[in-house]
Amino acid sequence: MDIIVSASITFVLLLGLFRIFFQDLRDFIDHLxxxxxxxxxxxxxxxxxxxxxxxxxxxIYLGISxxxxxxxxxxxx
Numbered sequence: 001m002d003i004i005v006s007a008s009i010t011f012v013l014l015l016g017l018f019r020i021f022f023q024d025l026r027d028f029i030d031h032l033x034x035x036x037x038x039x040x041x042x043x044x045x046x047x048x049x050x051x052x053x054x055x056x057x058x059x060i061y062l063g064i065s066x067x068x069x070x071x072x073x074x075x076x077x
Contacts, residue, residue, distance in 0.1 A: 006076070034051045037051060
């Protein structure tokens with residue numbers, strides 16, 4: 001039961017916050033690619049600032065979405 005509740009909370013937050021952080025799926029994918037590009041390579045391309053902002057945005061989005069579900073699961077266990 002605790003897994004179902006925590007997964008539901010996470011899923012609802014992922015969907016609900018998606019539009020606040022990103023315009024559409026393509027925008028999310030563009031931000032996600034910067035998460036996996038090394039900072040040095042981004043700096044050499046002249047995209048260092050965009051890389052830092054995109055990486056921060058993805059990490060905050062996932063943290064806000066997954067965090068409450070994880071806390072719910074750990075407290076109900």
